[in-house]
Amino acid sequence: MAKIKTSEKILKCATRLFAQHGYDGTIMDDLAEQCGVNKASIYYHHKDKATLYENALIALFTPIADAVVAAVSVEDDPVTRLESHIRMFARASADNPYFSAILMRELASGGANMPVSARRQMERVLALLGETLLLGESKNIFKPAETLIIHFMIVGTINLFVTSIPFRKSLPGASRADQRKNFDIESAAAQISKIIIDSLLLK
Amino acid sequence: MAKIKTSEKILKCATRLFAQHGYDGTIMDDLAEQCGVNKASIYYHHKDKATLYENALIALFTPIADAVVAAVSVEDDPVTRLESHIRMFARASADNPYFSAILMRELASGGANMPVSARRQMERVLALLGETLLLGESKNIFKPAETLIIHFMIVGTINLFVTSIPFRKSLPGASRADQRKNFDIESAAAQISKIIIDSLLLK
Amino acid sequence: MAKIKTSEKILKCATRLFAQHGYDGTIMDDLAEQCGVNKASIYYHHKDKATLYENALIALFTPIADAVVAAVSVEDDPVTRLESHIRMFARASADNPYFSAILMRELASGGANMPVSARRQMERVLALLGETLLLGESKNIFKPAETLIIHFMIVGTINLFVTSIPFRKSLPGASRADQRKNFDIESAAAQISKIIIDSLLLK
Amino acid sequence: MAKIKTSEKILKCATRLFAQHGYDGTIMDDLAEQCGVNKASIYYHHKDKATLYENALIALFTPIADAVVAAVSVEDDPVTRLESHIRMFARASADNPYFSAILMRELASGGANMPVSARRQMERVLALLGETLLLGESKNIFKPAETLIIHFMIVGTINLFVTSIPFRKSLPGASRADQRKNFDIESAAAQISKIIIDSLLLK
DNA sequence: TATGAATGAGAATTCATTCAT
């Protein structure tokens, strides 16, 4: 039974706190307590707060970009590619809810302080989207469109959807069916896909 | 030449810093210096940091919700209403770029710490959108749709568009035409409108 | 209907706060609020906090010493003098409960910071007691005794009796008779008198 | 040579400052400097100023009550018990001069803010005195008397005696003999004992 | 005299980081 390495434990815990309270709002004492490790251990394993943040972001952003790229690049049809793109990004965001919160905070700061390696991952996703749209245009399936606007639409919508789940769950609840509709990420992704593709399709 | 009241000056300055650095990242000493007022004056006028934040958010969110509600409620046609809704929200966001950044940070925290009065304003905008969509459905113009998803799409997209402007401006520039297309909020609003309305329209 | 002068109002209010919270624990903002006067008014009328404190102490200590001296010096019999001394000091302390609290705090500090004029008043009372004891000795009525110890006994006991009244009143109450016995200063003074005189009398 | 623990060092030093300047007059910066410890260390060991004060009072009051109780409860004779009570309380107060000053300040505030655990100690002493007086009455040795008045007499007198020592020492000195008489706590206790017992004894 | 607004010098507390063991 492999014991989780302290370093990993800290990283996981830190990611949650950074997502919940932001970089400045995360306090190393709290982190130590919540991880159940000694404060000095954090410094032993991760140098300092900034490095820890960077490590957390890399570990968080890379697999998400990987997943999207892996799913999309095997497809040829622009519509299928776009659907995959949105679905995989939505799924990955929902699977790791800290991702959206951290991304939103970074974007609120204009992305200025985001570690380069984390920014690269978002750029991979954006570039991939650009290729898909261009492919669609060249095949006369899609109208020309602003990649950036489409990207913002996907990312912005899913960010809000995911980060608002806990809050919405705390509201006086509706029916089971509503619950599914409101919190199911697959259905949300499908709706976003549909809206975007409807508007992109020629004719 | 009426002198701007100190209290207002502090509020304006604080709003900027809260947008740029978040609540925890905003330092009262810096605020005092940037306002050109004495540190104790901030406390004289706004009690403490938390109250100052609350005051800033109220002053920020209220006029934006007011503007959207005012523009939309005079319209009868669902399509026109939706266009107005998106256009006004985009305009207001762009006119007050601190709004988007602060909203995003708050949403990243799940909105949990947002002052009630500020949250109310966002709820007004959401309710208004719900009415418009319902009106469209009842007139057999719109397909049924999830208000929340549409709301997230509008808000999420515009948030990202607005907050990313400074960063994008810092990138190696494209042509004048590109610049306009990429930074002009009216054009962005029009594209978002088009995408959403295209997908909502029956037929 | 003579309006109470602001200066007096401040002095009265300040005396209460100094008694309740001590010099360092008394905050000028609170004082202004509790007096219902503007903070700057306090400075207009009393120069600064230290002066205000001095003014308060003089106004508090002088009439008390005056009362004791007036009552005692008209008597010739040592026993009557001592009884008067204790009774008047007790009465004056009870009439102005702030006196005991302030005196105790000053004595706790070793009297080092007490304004000279206030200290003088306590010295008058001590000297008077010395005369009475000497008179008793010279008339072969009293045994020789330490003036200072007797003084401490009178002052210390009455201080505690007076300052503890509010606290004792807050305790789960006893009968009416107990109440009278426990809170009636005349009866307390009588007991103290009796104890001291019993032990001083020759035979 | 066992090094004194930082936590203890702070407590000892804090007790002195609280006695000299009161709670509000004690400044954490000064404390740190006088202890020779870092300011943050104080907070590491004692949480905050209020907790530090509480800790200091507990450490100060408990051994004093213990000493009095220990000395008195082994005695059977009411007179001996009362003599022990006064002597031990006087000795303990003189051995730890900070005790009297702090107690006086607390009593000046009506004891309202005194930590419960410290108040308990004074209550133990008061209860013990009550038992002794009752025992004396039941054996027909003492007249009936108010426990509270006797307690105030003992505590009030000794408080003043002890806290006034430094001030009295600064006065233009008298003879060696006077010095002993005026500053020797054993002699003061004996006098207080005599006065009180004289007045309590039947016949 | 009275008052709202300022302000400089503190004072309590926090926090990232380091050190000795």
Place this chain on the structure above:
DNA sequence: GATGAATGAATTCTCATTCAT
């Protein structure tokens, strides 16, 4: 690797006092 104990540099907030009107 782990841990309790430091520590210096902030950071929030307070308070006596003054100023302009």
